[in-house]
Amino acid sequence: MFSAKTPTENESIRLKKAPKKxxxxxxxxxxxxxxxxxxxxxxxxxxxxxxxxxxxxxxxxxxxxxxxxxxxxxxxxxxxNYLRVFKDPIFLKSLKNTFIYSLCAVPLQLVIALLLAMVVDSKIKAKTFFRVAYYIPTLTSAVAVSLIFLFLFKVDGLFNKFISIFGIVPKNWFTEPKFALGAIVLMAVWSSVGVYMIIFLSGLQEIPQTLYEAAEIDGANKLQRFFKITLPLIKPTFFFNLVVSVIGTLQMFDQSYIISGGNGGPLDSTMTMVLYLYNKAFKESEMGYASAIAFVIFAILFTLTIIEKKIFKEEEAN
Structure with missing residues (x-):
């Protein structure tokens, strides 16, 4: 007599017959x-x-x-090519210009950005308006900013008309070797400080207000609260802004290119490392030498970043 298979047996037979995945x-x-x-x-x-x-x-x-x-x-x-880089007088001049530019621009960017961040983080009216107003210049293209500053700093421009009130002789700031790089520093600070302000603002808003309230109860004034609470707690934010600012200033190209017409003038006073690299690669068609310059610039940036990181780590350890 035929015996019916149980469901369990049927399923096991199906599984055996099913193809493997x-x-x-x-x-x-x-x-x-x-x-x-x-x-x-x-x-x-x-x-x-x-x-x-x-x-x-x-x-x-x-x-x-x-x-x-x-x-x-x-x-x-x-x-x-690498040996030629360190013997090239124009590259060495561009290296000097770039470091002078960085040493001037970075402190101004960070100090002004931190002050602006503290202002817009305080209890003032229309905070949103000031945040937007300080940040808007960073959205403006480098070409537009350069053209604006060329107009402001020309001999009969608004800047010279303003300083003439104090008896200062008007100058064409972008065509005089002594002042061209300094004028570019002012332009760069104005157009980039808003980015660092926003980053500092995010760091300031992470600090608990109870720390300031406790310090105020203990009799600490605003200056003491700034140096004992604000600065230590925004150190990671400050380090991030410092690294980004140093890298950005050492890679400066567009402002110098537009202001000088691409030749780094007057008398190579606005020649930067990246502008010199660009000229060697695309104007003089020396791609091998330009590539060597690029890797030298990378080595400089990498070394400076490691040094900055080590300094901040040692300060945190102390």
Whole structure:
């Protein structure tokens, strides 16, 4: 007599007959993850890692931008390009200009930004208006800002008319070697201080108000509260702004290019490292030498960032 199979037996037979999965759920999850990040990986390889590798290879070669041959078959010069960088008087002048610019611009940017952040974080009316007003210059393009300052600082411009009230002789600030770089510093500070203000503001708003209230009860004045509470607690924010500001100033290009017409004048007084790199690469078509300059600039930025980080860590440890 035929005996009916139980449901459990039927299901086990079905499972045995069912085809095996070639891709497990875990493997599918991994594939989905790789598919999601594939656009970023491909774009990074094509537009970041690939060009870096090519530039590094070019830094050891003598190669012109318009050469018909491949850069791989270009003449190898070893470390000659790097040795040439430190013997090049114009590059050394651009290095000096860039560091002077950075030493002037960075403290002004950070001090003014911190003061503005404290103002808009205090109990004043129309705080939103002032935050927007201080931040708007950062949204203006470098070309527009440069044209505005060229108009303001020309001989018959508004700035000269203002200082003439105090008996100061009008000058064409952007065409005199003594003053051109200083005028660019003022322009850069005005156009970028809003970014650092917003970052400082976020750091200030993280400080608990109870600390200020307790310090006020203990008799601490505003100056003491600033140095004992505000500065120590915004140290990470200050470090971030410092690193970003130093990197930004050492990479300054657009203002100098527009103000000087691309030649770093007058008398190379506004020539910066990145502007010199650009001129060597795209005006003089020395791609190998320009690549060496680029990696020297990277080494300088990397070294300064490590030094800044070490200094801040030592201060925190103390």
């Amino acid at each position: 070639f891709i497990t759920n875990r493997t599918r999850e991994k594939l989905d993850g790789w598919l999601f990040i594939a656009p970023f990986v491909i774009s990074a390889l094509v537009f970041l890692i690939g060009p870096l590798i090519v530039a590094f290879i070019l830094s050891f070669k003598e190669y012109a931008l318009l050469d018909r041959t491949s850069f791989l078959s270009a003449k190898n010069v070893g470390f000659d």
